[in-house]
Amino acid sequence: MSGADTVVFTLNWNGASDTCRLLRSLLEVHVPYAIWVVDNGSDTDESELFRKANPQVLVFRLSENLGFAGGVNWAVKKASDLGFRYAYEINNDCIVREDPVKACVRIADGNGKIAMVGSRFLVKDENGNYTVWGHNAHPGDFKNELAYADSVNGCAMLIRCSAFLEMGGIDIRFFCYHEEFDLCLSLREHGHSVVVARDSCVLHAHHGSDQNSNAHYYDIRNFFILRTKHNGMTSLCILHVCNNYISACLDFFQNKNRWKAYAQGVIDGVSGRFGKRMKCGWMRNAIGFFLATIVTITTWPPSMVYLTIKKRLMPFFSR
Numbered sequence: 001m002s003g004a005d006t007v008v009f010t011l012n013w014n015g016a017s018d019t020c021r022l023l024r025s026l027l028e029v030h031v032p033y034a035i036w037v038v039d040n041g042s043d044t045d046e047s048e049l050f051r052k053a054n055p056q057v058l059v060f061r062l063s064e065n066l067g068f069a070g071g072v073n074w075a076v077k078k079a080s081d082l083g084f085r086y087a088y089e090i091n092n093d094c095i096v097r098e099d100p101v102k103a104c105v106r107i108a109d110g111n112g113k114i115a116m117v118g119s120r121f122l123v124k125d126e127n128g129n130y131t132v133w134g135h136n137a138h139p140g141d142f143k144n145e146l147a148y149a150d151s152v153n154g155c156a157m158l159i160r161c162s163a164f165l166e167m168g169g170i171d172i173r174f175f176c177y178h179e180e181f182d183l184c185l186s187l188r189e190h191g192h193s194v195v196v197a198r199d200s201c202v203l204h205a206h207h208g209s210d211q212n213s214n215a216h217y218y219d220i221r222n223f224f225i226l227r228t229k230h231n232g233m234t235s236l237c238i239l240h241v242c243n244n245y246i247s248a249c250l251d252f253f254q255n256k257n258r259w260k261a262y263a264q265g266v267i268d269g270v271s272g273r274f275g276k277r278m279k280c281g282w283m284r285n286a287i288g289f290f291l292a293t294i295v296t297i298t299t300w301p302p303s304m305v306y307l308t309i310k311k312r313l314m315p316f317f318s319r
Helices: 016-028 047-053 067-081 101-110 161-166 179-189 214-229 233-243 245-254 256-271 282-299 302-317
Strands: 006-012 034-040 057-062 086-090 114-124 130-133 146-148 156-160 193-204
Touching: 006 016, 006 067, 006 101, 016 034, 016 047, 034 047, 034 067, 047 057, 057 067, 067 086, 067 161, 067 179, 086 101, 086 161, 101 114, 101 156, 101 193, 114 161, 114 179, 156 161, 156 193, 179 193, 179 214, 214 233, 214 256, 233 245, 233 282, 245 256, 245 282, 256 282
Parallel strands: 006 034, 006 086, 034 057, 114 193
Antiparallel strands: 086 156, 114 130, 114 156, 146 193
């Protein structure tokens, strides 16, 4: 295992404070790898801030926001071209307390079929402390140094460059959200393995790139891409639309941006409008919400509707 084989990179889009915090944490734990910031078309050039936070960093500025999907594709292709075997992607809203890369590289070196190694991660609880284990991250899930998984979380993952490029990289139609899930499914369908490393852990703060409920929009819409690519995803897509329908009804009165994100996610998913989110008129949103209403009424049992309403309204009655 050699640090020369691996590059650590993070994507930045108008998030300099988060990115600098990550870079300082990487400096403090002395990670022996090349460190890149791939600036994803930010409004201003904050390269000097990044270099001050971590003198080891190399900054690449892209001319436009390619989203998580396009940014990762660019970085992994660049890493491969420069001779790196592995690229470790870490979200800029993460921090580290110890080297999270070493264990991932050791696992990948030990088995050439492993294409992705995810780090475990902790997220904040309601008091702002990192105490909540993320998906596939609880220590009890591991019998040895790794656990085979359906997918890893895109907040921190080691990518074998050759396997990634063999698959053509991440499907850029996703732009962001669920793209790593799609990639992991595709890798596994082509004989590669996806694992999570027991001895690699990061602290993941929040949806750092969310604006105007974009995260909710991409979450809803991108299930429609998954539906077209993988067996068994149609029912999961319908379930996802239905599960969020009652919340969307309440959001119409409480959070208009979130309601618009849901309605637009449905109509764009149905009509195949993918990539970066575009502006959407009220009529298109209304059609999207109408379609979601039809799907929910025709597929969801009344008991599920009742339980969802109860779950959403319970906080109001318990005050």
